Amino acid sequence: MPELPEVETVRRGLEPAMTGARFIEVETRRPDLRFPLPPDFSKRLAGQAILSMGRRAKYLLADLSSGEVLVMHLGMTGRFLIMAPDGGVEEPGEFANEVKEDAKHDHVVFRLSNRFTITYNDVRRFGFMDLVPRAGLETSRHFKAMGIEPLGNELSGETITRLFAGKMAPLKAALLDQGLIAGLGNIYVCEALHRASLAPERAAGTLSDEQAERLSGVIREVLAEAVEAGGSTLKDYRHTDGSLGYFQHRFRVYDREGEACPTPDCRGTIERLVQSGRSTYWCRHCQK
Structure with a gap:
C-alpha cells in the first residue's frame, strides 16, 4: 500500500x-x-x-x-x-x-x-x-479517530513521550497505530527505527526523553527524503506522471535481510521478523 x-x-x-x-x-x-x-x-x-x-x-x-x-x-x-x-x-x-x-x-x-x-x-x-x-471533515468517519501528522509541527519528542506513556505494546506497533500518529507505514517505520537505533520489539513506553526526541527528528527526516525522492516503488506505486519512485534505492534495512548493517562500525546483519503479520527489518546489534 x-x-x-x-x-x-x-x-x-x-x-x-x-x-x-x-x-x-x-x-x-x-x-x-x-x-x-x-x-x-x-x-x-x-x-x-x-x-x-x-x-x-x-x-x-x-x-x-x-x-x-x-x-x-x-x-x-x-x-x-x-x-x-x-x-x-x-x-x-x-x-x-x-x-x-x-x-x-x-x-x-x-x-x-x-x-x-x-x-x-x-x-x-x-x-x-x-x-x-x-x-x-475532521469529525467524519475517515478522520475522527486519526492521530497527529508526522510531517507537521505537532510531532516532537515530547509528543511521542506523551502518546506512548505507559504503553507496553512493541514500539513498531505503536508507531503504526494511526490513532496516535497518522500516515506512518511499515516501510518508513522500519527505516526510522534503524536510523534512531531503536529496537522494534521494545516496549513503546520505555523510551527516554532523548530517544523520543531523536526518533521524532528521524521520522521527519526519513519522510522528507522519501517525498523528495518521489516515494518508493514496490510492485504498483507510480507518480501521477507515470514515472516510478526510487527511494527504495536508499533503503537501509527494508527488504535487505541477510545484508550487512549499513551503520558505520556495526558488524551486525539485517534480520527479518514478523510483527502482527508484517515484516520488520532491523539490526539487533545496533538497535536497542
Missing part, C-alpha cells in the same frame, strides 16, 4: 493540474470502488472549482467551491494518470518494478476546464472516493 510519502508525491503531482480548475465532466465507469461512490457523485462534482489540493495522512483532499471536500484514498494499487491538453504525458524513468498499463482498470475520469484529463486507475479496487462537507 502506498505510504505517506507516496501520497504526498501524488498530491504534488495533481496540484498544478487540478487547483483552480473546474470539473467539466466526471465519468464513472463503475458504480463502486472499494465502496460505492457517493450518491450523484458526478453531478455533485460537475461545475465545481477545485480550491486547493491537500493531504491528511494517506488521504488526498480536494477542497471544492461547493463547500464539500473530495476525499480520495489510493488503497493498494490506485494511481492517477494526468494527460495534458496536448495529449502528452511524461515517460517513466528507468526504475525497478515496472507497472503494466491496462486501461480496463480506468474507473473514474475527471475532465477539467483547463483541458487536463485525470484518470483514476485501480487494478484491485481497494481505493475509494467520498464527498464530505468541509465543516465536518
